[in-house]
Each structure stands twice: as structure tokens, then as C-alpha cells.
Amino acid sequence: MRAAVSTRYGAPDVVSVRDVPAPVPGPDELLVRVDVTTVNRTDCAYRAAHPFFVRSFTGLRRPRRTILGTEFAGEVVRTGARVHRFTVGERVFGYCEGPFGAHAEYLVVAQDAMVATVPDGIGQREAATATEGCHYALSAVRRAGVRPGERVLVNGATGGIGSAAVQLLAAMDVTVTAVCAGEHADLVRGLGAAEVVDYLTEDFTRTTQRYDVVIDAVGKSTFGRCRQLLEPDGVYLSSELGPGWQNIPLALFGTLRRGRQRVVFPFPDEGQAVVEGIRDRLAAGTFRPVIDRSYPLEDIVSAYRYVETGQKIGNVVVTVRDESAER
Numbered sequence: 147m148r149a150a151v152s153t154r155y156g157a158p159d160v161v162s163v164r165d166v167p168a169p170v171p172g173p174d175e176l177l178v179r180v181d182v183t184t185v186n187r188t189d190c191a192y193r194a195a196h197p198f199f200v201r202s203f204t205g206l207r208r209p210r211r212t213i214l215g216t217e218f219a220g221e222v223v224r225t226g227a228r229v230h231r232f233t234v235g236e237r238v239f240g241y242c243e244g245p246f247g248a249h250a251e252y253l254v255v256a257q258d259a260m261v262a263t264v265p266d267g268i269g270q271r272e273a274a275t276a277t278e279g280c281h282y283a284l285s286a287v288r289r290a291g292v293r294p295g296e297r298v299l300v301n302g303a304t305g306g307i308g309s310a311a312v313q314l315l316a317a318m319d320v321t322v323t324a325v326c327a328g329e330h331a332d333l334v335r336g337l338g339a340a341e342v343v344d345y346l347t348e349d350f351t352r353t354t355q356r357y358d359v360v361i362d363a364v365g366k367s368t369f370g371r372c373r374q375l376l377e378p379d380g381v382y383l384s385s386e387l388g389p390g391w392q393n394i395p396l397a398l399f400g401t402l403r404r405g406r407q408r409v410v411f412p413f414p415d416e417g418q419a420v421v422e423g424i425r426d427r428l429a430a431g432t433f434r435p436v437i438d439r440s441y442p443l444e445d446i447v448s449a450y451r452y453v454e455t456g457q458k459i460g461n462v463v464v465t466v467r468d469e470s471a472e473r
Contacts, residue, residue, distance in 0.1 A: 149213045149250035150446045155195040158450035163443060166213070169247070169254040176232055176255050177224035181467045182274035183248040184217040185441075185449040186306055192246070193450065203244075215248025216241055219264060219274035220466075223252075231257045237264040239273035240421055241281060249446060251466055262421040265429035272428065275435040275461035279306030280314075280424050282385060283363070286412040287314050290359045290381045294319040299357045299375060301325040301350065302364030303334045303342075304459045307385050309436040311361055312337040317432045323357070325350045330459065333436070351375060359383065364456075369396055369409050376407050383410045436460025442468075 147168040152161045171177040192214055195201050204210060219239040222232050232238060240261030247253045255261050260281075264273045286307070292298060298315050302308040303324035315322045316338025324334040328344030335342060343350045351371045358380055360372045365386025372382050384393050396409035427433035440463040441449040449462050 147251040148443060150215070150443065151212050152193055152209060152214065153212050154208050155193065155201075157194070158447045158454070161193065161214075161447050161450060163446065166250075168252045171224055171226045171254050173226040173228040174257055175226045176222050176229060176238070176257060176261070178218065178220040178238060178253045178255060179223045179467070180218050180220040180248060180251055180253050181270040181465075182219045183215045183443075183464045183466060184275055184278065185446065185453050185462050185464055186216065186278045187453065188216050188243060188278060189214050189249075190450060190454055211246045213250050214246045215250065215253075215464075216243045216246065217274050217277050218242065218248040218253055219270040220253065226257075229257045232261075232263070237270070237273070238262065239264050239270075239276065239425075241277035249443070249464065251443075258418055260416060260418060260421045262418065262425045265425055268428050271437060271440070271463055271465075272435055275306075275437055275463060276424050276428055276433070277421060279308075279435065279461065280310040280427075280433060281416075281420050282307045282412065282414055283310035283314055284420065284423070285414045286311060286361050286363075286383050286385070287318075288415065289410050289412050290361065290383050292318065292320060292359055295321075296358035297321045297323070297356070298359045298361060299323040299325065299350070299355075300339075301345075301360070301362045301367055302385075303337075303339060304330045304436070305363055306435075306458075306461050308361075308363035309334070309337055309460050310433065311363055312339050313433050314427075317427075323355065333459070337436075356380070362386075369393070373407060378407065380407050381410050382407070383412055385412065438462055440465055 149166045222236045304326045322339045323341040324339035325343045331342040360382045362384040365384045369382045397411040438459040443466050
């Protein structure tokens with residue numbers, strides 16, 4: 147099979163597309179023929195081993211998993227002897243951070259992993275881009291304890307996590323203020339934002355508005371800068387560790403002083419139920435991933451380079467099988 151392989155850590159150029167042996171499913175696994183995958187910030191972090199501590203999971207000197215890729219949509223082409231949840235021919239999508247392997251023509255995934263069937267009426271591109279940003283956004287909303295009727299500011303509202311968060315919050319009857327470049331104001335309003343702040347012309351941290359929750363979906367601000375935006379018992383949450391990895395100790399300290407302004411760190415929820423919940427939102431039309439642009443597998447290095455500009459809107463698609471991308 148063709149796969150995007152990286153045998154060392156580094157810049158996008160460490161990735162090359164080559165022929166490698168196809169994986170073989172075990173008794174409890176599915177063999178998925180991948181139609182569409184993505185390149186996202188998570189893939190970039192593991193490829194570059196940045197921050198450095200990711201090497202403790204992926205290999206100290208060189209990556210143990212040489213085929214990256216966390217999101218996929220495809221078709222089940224073979225099942226192990228003990229598989230009972232899926233059948234050959236079903237369209238499936240999912241998230242595989244840890245095992246990885248989605249940047250390839252074939253992928254093996256356990257039947258009880260983060261995988262679910264694609265709802266009728268949803269294309270493979272939508273399905274493939276539905277998991278990474280949305281599952282992080284779901285964790286952020288849940289761990290922040292957001293309730294209907296509250297006011298929430300989302301910084302980075304056009305990213306994969308931010309665009310999902312805006313939609314999830316709007317579906318909860320939360321009043322959302324979206325921070326993004328002004329040229330994308332109509333996009334985020336269409337996702338459900340009630341107000342838009344153009345960060346290119348206005349410092350969102352200087353507003354007089356107050357919020358129950360601030361979600362920094364791009365990790366480019368800090369609790370210190372956003373604290374004045376929060377209600378007395380407000381919550382700040384970032385998708386990143388923050389300068390000096392400050393968000394972890396701040397979150398631990400905040401746990402000890404409930405009832406006041408605090409930091410929460412959105413350790414992501416995982417498991418099949420998470421992907422099934424995303425599937426239900428796709429089927430109901432309450433969530434649609436935003437797609438920026440598409441690259442073929444053979445040009446995946448360009449996809450990495452674009453994601454690392456920090457300018458992507460929503461998600462970046464990598465098409466593995468052109469004829470199946472819109473099914």
C-alpha cells in the first residue's frame with residue numbers, strides 16, 4: 147500500500163510517500179480502506195516531537211510509529227474472526243491518536259476503538275474531518291461546565307477546535323462571542339456565533355464584556371491576560387499547555403479553590419461513545435466540520451506546511467481515494 151512515512155522527527159520534509167506492507171487485522175480488528183484522512187495540529191506535534199515530552203509516548207530517539215494520521219473515513223474491507231460490531235462494506239470513520247496509521251491506503255483499527263459508522267447523507271470528507279477538533283471541543287465544553295444561557299468567548303473560532311466549539315455551544319443555547327479575523331465573520335456567525343471580534347483590529351482581552359467561560363482554542367493567550375474577561379466564578383480553558391506549561395499547575399491549583407476564577411485543562415474524553423456522539427450530531431445536522439482545502443496523499447508534505455502556517459480555517463483534508471471522497 148501507499149503510505150506517508152516518517153522515520154525521524156523534524157520538519158514536514160521528513161515525511162515521504164512510499165510503498166509499505168499493508169497491515170493485517172487481528173481477531174478483534176477491522177481492516178479499513180481509507181478514503182480520506184486529515185493533517186491537523188496533533189499530527190504536526192507528533193511528527194516534530196514538539197513539545198519534547200511527546201517522545202516519551204512515541205519514541206525517544208526516533209518515532210516508533212512511522213505512519214501518522216489520527217482521523218480517517220473509509221470502508222471496512224475485512225474483519226477479524228471475533229468482530230461483531232461492524233461488517234464488510236460499511237462506511238466508517240474515527241480517531242486513532244496513539245496507534246495512528248491513517249495516512250495510508252489501509253488502516254487496522256480495533257472494533258471497540260474510537261470508530262463508528264458514517265451516517266447516511268454524510269460524505270467521507272465530512273466524516274474524516276469530524277473527530278479531532280470536535281472531540282477536543284466536547285471535552286472543553288464539558289470540563290468547563292458550560293450551561294445553557296451562559297456567555298462564552300471562543301478565541302480561534304475558525305480553527306478545527308474553535309469552529310466545532312462554536313457549533314456545540316450554539317446548540318446548547320449559549321451566547322457565543324467568536325474571536326477570529328474579520329474576513330471570516332460571516333463564517334462564524336453561520337456556525338452560531340452571536341458576536342464577532344476581529345483580532346486584527348481589536349484586542350479581545352480589552353473588552354468590557356464579561357464571560358462565564360473563555361475557551362482559547364488556539365492556545366495563543368493566557369489566563370493572566372483573559373482573567374479580566376471572566377465573571378467572578380468564571381473559567382479559563384486553553385487547548386495548549388501555555389507558556390512554561392503553566393496551565394497544568396494553574397488547573398491543579400484551581401481545583402483546590404472552587405467558586406472563584408480558575409483554569410481548567412481539557413484532558414480529552416476518549417472511547418467509542420465519543421465518536422458515536424459525534425456521529426449522532428452529524429446525523430442531526432447540529433455539527434458540520436469546516437473544511438479549508440484538500441491535498442492528495444502524494445502531496446501530504448504541502449498539507450503539513452500549510453497547517454503549520456497557523457492560517458488554516460477548520461480542517462485540512464488529505465484524499466487517499468478520489469472516487470470515494472464525496473460518497
